[in-house]
Amino acid sequence: MTAPSAVKAALTTQSIETPSWAYGNSGTRFKVFAQQGVPRTPQEKLQDAAQVHRYTGVAPTVALHIPWDTVDDYADLAAYAGDLGLRLGAINANVFQDDDYKLGSVTHPDAAVRRKALDHLLTCVDIMDATGSRDLKLWFSDGTNYPGQDDIRARQDRLAEALAAVYERLGEDQRMLLEYKLFEPAFYTTDVPDWGTAYAHCLKLGEKAQVVVDTGHHAPGTNIEFIVALLLREGKLGGFDFNSRFYADDDLMVGAADPFQLFRIMYEVVRGGGFTSEVAFMLDQCHNIEPKIPAIIRSVMNVQEATAKALLVDRDALAAAQSAGDVLGANAVLMDAFNTDVRPLLAEVRQEAGLDADPMGAYARSGWAERIVTDRQGGQQAGWGA
Numbered sequence: 001m002t003a004p005s006a007v008k009a010a011l012t013t014q015s016i017e018t019p020s021w022a023y024g025n026s027g028t029r030f031k032v033f034a035q036q037g038v039p040r041t042p043q044e045k046l047q048d049a050a051q052v053h054r055y056t057g058v059a060p061t062v063a064l065h066i067p068w069d070t071v072d073d074y075a076d077l078a079a080y081a082g083d084l085g086l087r088l089g090a091i092n093a094n095v096f097q098d099d100d101y102k103l104g105s106v107t108h109p110d111a112a113v114r115r116k117a118l119d120h121l122l123t124c125v126d127i128m129d130a131t132g133s134r135d136l137k138l139w140f141s142d143g144t145n146y147p148g149q150d151d152i153r154a155r156q157d158r159l160a161e162a163l164a165a166v167y168e169r170l171g172e173d174q175r176m177l178l179e180y181k182l183f184e185p186a187f188y189t190t191d192v193p194d195w196g197t198a199y200a201h202c203l204k205l206g207e208k209a210q211v212v213v214d215t216g217h218h219a220p221g222t223n224i225e226f227i228v229a230l231l232l233r234e235g236k237l238g239g240f241d242f243n244s245r246f247y248a249d250d251d252l253m254v255g256a257a258d259p260f261q262l263f264r265i266m267y268e269v270v271r272g273g274g275f276t277s278e279v280a281f282m283l284d285q286c287h288n289i290e291p292k293i294p295a296i297i298r299s300v301m302n303v304q305e306a307t308a309k310a311l312l313v314d315r316d317a318l319a320a321a322q323s324a325g326d327v328l329g330a331n332a333v334l335m336d337a338f339n340t341d342v343r344p345l346l347a348e349v350r351q352e353a354g355l356d357a358d359p360m361g362a363y364a365r366s367g368w369a370e371r372i373v374t375d376r377q378g379g380q381q382a383g384w385g386a
């Protein structure tokens with residue numbers, strides 16, 4: 001086993017970004033359930049995010065979604081975040097919730113709609129300039145529902161053209177993260193359905209274009225850790241949108257459905273040298289039926305637990321077993337780490353950082369959940385508006 005002191009030191013360097021939309025109301029396409037105390041403004045979302053950071057110590061940045069988090073003054077919002085001990089993280093572009101985008105956004109057959117979508121993406125880069133954000137996260141719902149509906153290849157050309165225009169606009173220290181998703185809302189073809197498509201576009205664009213792996217965006221049974229290993233090897237893994245899935249893009253708490261998969265992914269991250277600030281560990285989740293802030297705290301802890309186990313893998317013993325062709329021995333090395341209870345180790349890491357050993361308990365005792373129910377009366381609760 002790797003020395004616990006080395007594992008602890010590595011764990012203190014990890015940051016996990018929480019998504020502003022996870023603090024708002026959400027649901028499925030059947031129903032969005034309102035919860036009491038939910039934020040009404042981006043500022044209130046940041047207040048909740050500050051609670052997550054306060055009790056975990058590893059969630060200092062918050063991703064925004066535009067236009068869900070539209071404000072008049074983004075520099076002001078960044079300063080507000082700073083006062084709460086936070087920073088604004090990735091800017092997520094939204095070109096999927098406008099009637100004009102029925103047939104696509106940047107791949108739409110009509111040049112005027114493509115222009116409108118591109119203008120939004122460029123506006124998002126302006127926002128990044130004001131917030132000091134490094135990453136622009138791009139996910140396109142673009143695709144078709146029926147064979148023959150549009151020219152699959154021409155849509156790739158239109159996509160490439162838009163991406164090139166955004167790439168051109170990026171500042172020196174800014175990146176674009178291109179996200180893929182197998183299907184939904186388009187059902188026949190999706191214009192960026194898989195890592196290969198995202199990778200091909202990013203490769204052409206250059207170093208500032210990186211692939212983002214949303215763990216919920218694959219076919220059942222897909223070996224996500226293989227994709228992670230490959231992208232890291234190619235220097236093209238920009239980050240993760242972590243969540244858990246039972247069926248498709250469930251957006252449930254990361255590590256809830258398959259903690260073993262999360263461990264395998266984190267092992268490839270550690271193995272591939274991706275445990276650096278170059279790989280953004282972001283959550284992309286919605287908490288439809290469970291209280292949101294503790295669910296996000298739990299999610300952060302799940303990522304930490306998978307990371308701790310991945311760091312514990314005895315890589316020398318693993319390499320020795322692998323080169324000796326010792327199939328069972330190699331597998332046992334990995335399973336030993338996965339089966340280790342890392343909760344006491346993480347409790348120590350937290351205590352050494354001056355935090356409560358039990359973030360869930362500390363949050364529950366803080367009274368914040370009751371306070372926001374009392375204070376946040378009236379107004380329009382935030383939500384993603386399905």
Ligand code: PSV
Pocket residue numbers: 021092093139179181214241249284285
């Ligand atoms: C699409 O399903 C997605 O994963 C993209 O990242 C969006 O921006 C996000 O969900 C919104 O929750």
Ligand code: MN
Pocket residue numbers: 139179214241284
């Ligand atoms: Mn995502």
